[in-house]
Amino acid sequence: MLYRVVRVAIALAAGGGGFYATQLVLAVWQQNWGTSPLPGLKLTLLGLVTLMAAFIGYVLSGRLIDFVTQSTRWLEGRLQRLPAQDIVSGSLGLIFGLIIANLLGASFFHLPFVGPYIPMAGSLFLGYLGWSLGTKRKDEVWGLFNLIPRLGGRERDRIKVEGGKEGGRSGAKILDTSVIIDGRIADILKSGFLEGTMIIPSFVLEELRHIADSSDLLKRNRGRRGLDILNKIRKEMGVSVKVLEVDFDDLSEVDSKLVRLAQKLGAPILTNDFNLNKVAELQGVRVLNINELANAVKPVVLPGEEMTVQVIKDGKEIGQGVAYLDDGTMIVVENGRRYIGQTIAVVVTSVLQTAAGRMIFARPKGPERKAGSNHQTLERGEYQCLS
Known part of the structure; x- marks a missing residue:
């Protein structure tokens, strides 16, 4: 009609x-x-x-x-x-x-x-x-709003840290539940590479408490570990920690609340959650991912370098052995199966960088290497080890 x-x-x-x-x-x-x-x-x-x-x-x-x-x-x-x-x-x-x-x-x-x-x-x-x-220039446009003082409203809508400075300008950072449970944040703070106030929202503490009270043993241990890490940060790290009594009743998920809080404060989120990282970036929130930091500080290994490793198990390819560095990087040793349980010197032949991390391929140093081994066998082993 x-x-x-x-x-x-x-x-x-x-x-x-x-x-x-x-x-x-x-x-x-x-x-x-x-x-x-x-x-x-x-x-x-x-x-x-x-x-x-x-x-x-x-x-x-x-x-x-x-x-x-x-x-x-x-x-x-x-x-x-x-x-x-x-x-x-x-x-x-x-x-x-x-x-x-x-x-x-x-x-x-x-x-x-x-x-x-x-x-x-x-x-x-x-x-x-x-x-x-x-x-x-949306970031600069939104930055102008931080210069305008908010009139009225409740105290939680005028969040201040470190002597009245706004979160974004004071170097404050918001801690996610996953990064607290992970525990590496304590060592990073101890090293002094992160400055400013560490903000812990009340809804993150509430989630930690629920995890610590879970009937599942693994979840309960993870929750209690997170609470222990928080106490360690507050008492031993010498870092300013602020528990922020703030909540957003219109949101149910903790990740959504973290993004909303980061937008209000103009502060980055510290996390190791891949999904939260992507969602926050889509909404213009800066994210500090400690997994990316860990990958960035791993030492660079070049073909031809020598290292000492302990072969601990078989590889996917026949005759291969597998070892690990202290940071968890996998080393595939050609013809290393015979050395399982031994510590040997190896020579790096190639390095493979993937989205999940890095893999190093090596061969035993000296006369232990078989004369008949070739690079094609190693290439097949590279792809089978990734599967």
Whole structure:
């Protein structure tokens, strides 16, 4: 029903346009030539043009409606995929661009011929430029909001740390549940590589308490380990730790609450959770992943270097042995099966870097290496060990 009503409305608009255009043409004809058609002929001409324009408008209205509908759906889909920060910052840029275009366009409006078109062109150009700059400089746009003090609201909506400074500007960092349970954060803080206040939200403490009270033995041990790590950080590390009494009643998941809190504070999240890392990055929140830090500080090993390892088990390929470095890096030793349980010197032949970590391939040093071994066998072993 609505579809037909819209088509009829478009047909009426087209008919009205045809009627007005015909009157305009007849008026110009009379002004230039001094004659006009007979009244009957004039009415007939007006009626025919109006009916033809309405008919053409009705015929083309279906395609016009489909085009507008598809364009609207495409635009809606694009906007849904855009992060909220991009939409807000882009809209602000668009508004400022249109304001500048309006102010500049008023100065050129009275110019002959091109005056009325300059504001239109300026609005299109400066509006697009404002949207583009707003989305590309969204971090700086959102940083401006941190300079505006919030008026009113509860104390938890005006979170302050370290003598009244905002979280992002004081070097504060928000601890995730997984990074607390992991335990390596204590050693990192002890080394002095992280500065600022360590913020522990109350909902993270609540999750730790639930894990520590779990009926499952493994979960209970992990939860209690996390609580022990927190006590160790507060008492022994000499680091400023702040338990923040904050919660978001409209959110149920702890990861979502962490992202919301990080956005409010402008502070990064310390975690080793891969999923939280990706979700936070999509929403413009900075993440410090200690797994990435661990991979970054692993020593670089080059082919030809020598090292001493203990072969502890068989490899996937026949004759291979497997050893591990102190940081957990796997070393596949060619013809190392005979040395299981022994500590031997090996020579690195190649290094394979994967998304899960790094693997080193080596051979025994000296006469222990079989003369008949070749690099193709090692290549087959590389891929089978990854499977």
